[in-house]
Amino acid sequence: MSQRPAAVTLLGSDLIMASRIRSALSPHRLQLLQVSRGDQVGPSRLVFVDLNADVEARISAIARMRHREDLASIVAFCDHDQDGVMKRAMAAGASQVVANRHVATAAARLAAGMAY
Numbered sequence: 001m002s003q004r005p006a007a008v009t010l011l012g013s014d015l016i017m018a019s020r021i022r023s024a025l026s027p028h029r030l031q032l033l034q035v036s037r038g039d040q041v042g043p044s045r046l047v048f049v050d051l052n053a054d055v056e057a058r059i060s061a062i063a064r065m066r067h068r069e070d071l072a073s074i075v076a077f078c079d080h081d082q083d084g085v086m087k088r089a090m091a092a093g094a095s096q097v098v099a100n101r102h103v104a105t106a107a108a109r110l111a112a113g114m115a116y
Contacts, residue, residue, distance in 0.1 A: 007114060008107075009041050010034045011061060012050025017077070017103060021048055024107035030114065037061075043070035046110055051078035051085050052100065059085075059092045066093025073110065077103045 007030045010018055022032045035041055038061025047065065049058050058076075065071055073096075076089040080099035089097045098106045 007044070008032050008046045008048070008111070009044040010048045010050065011038060011041055011058060012036070012048070012053070014050055014052060017050055017052075017100070020104040021107045024104040025111050027108075028111040028114065030111050038064060041065060041071070045072045045114055047071055047074045048103065048107070049074060049076040049089070049094065051076050051082070051089060051097075055085055059088050062089055062092040062094050075103075075106055075110070077106075 008025055010021055010032055012018070012034070013036050018032065018034050025032055033044070038058065041047055041061070049062055051058055062074055062076060065074055074094045076094040076097045077100055078085050078097070080101065086097040096106070
């Protein structure tokens with residue numbers, strides 16, 4: 001029996017950011033699976049990528065993930081003043097890049113559009 005894909009995955013180890021995303025998903029009854037490496041990202045309808053740490057590895061992970069058919073959307077986030085990192089993430093294939101302060105809002109907006 002195959003498992004249902006995770007609705008939302010976070011590639012990142014920051015517990016505070018994970019908590020913010022988890023709280024935004026909660027009203028929509030979506031669960032967050034948190035992983036620390038790109039090769040741990042399984043099938044998922046939405047992937048958040050934390051670019052506040054391990055930038056090079058995570059931008060490479062975005063580039064690898066963008067061609068996967070089992071991922072619907074990739075949202076990267078980082079500090080608002082990291083314009084170069086944001087541009088690189090978009091060039092690598094992120095669907096969108098948001099500043100840290102907007103990640104919970106983005107999660108809530110995207111979760112509202114996800115219906116099982």
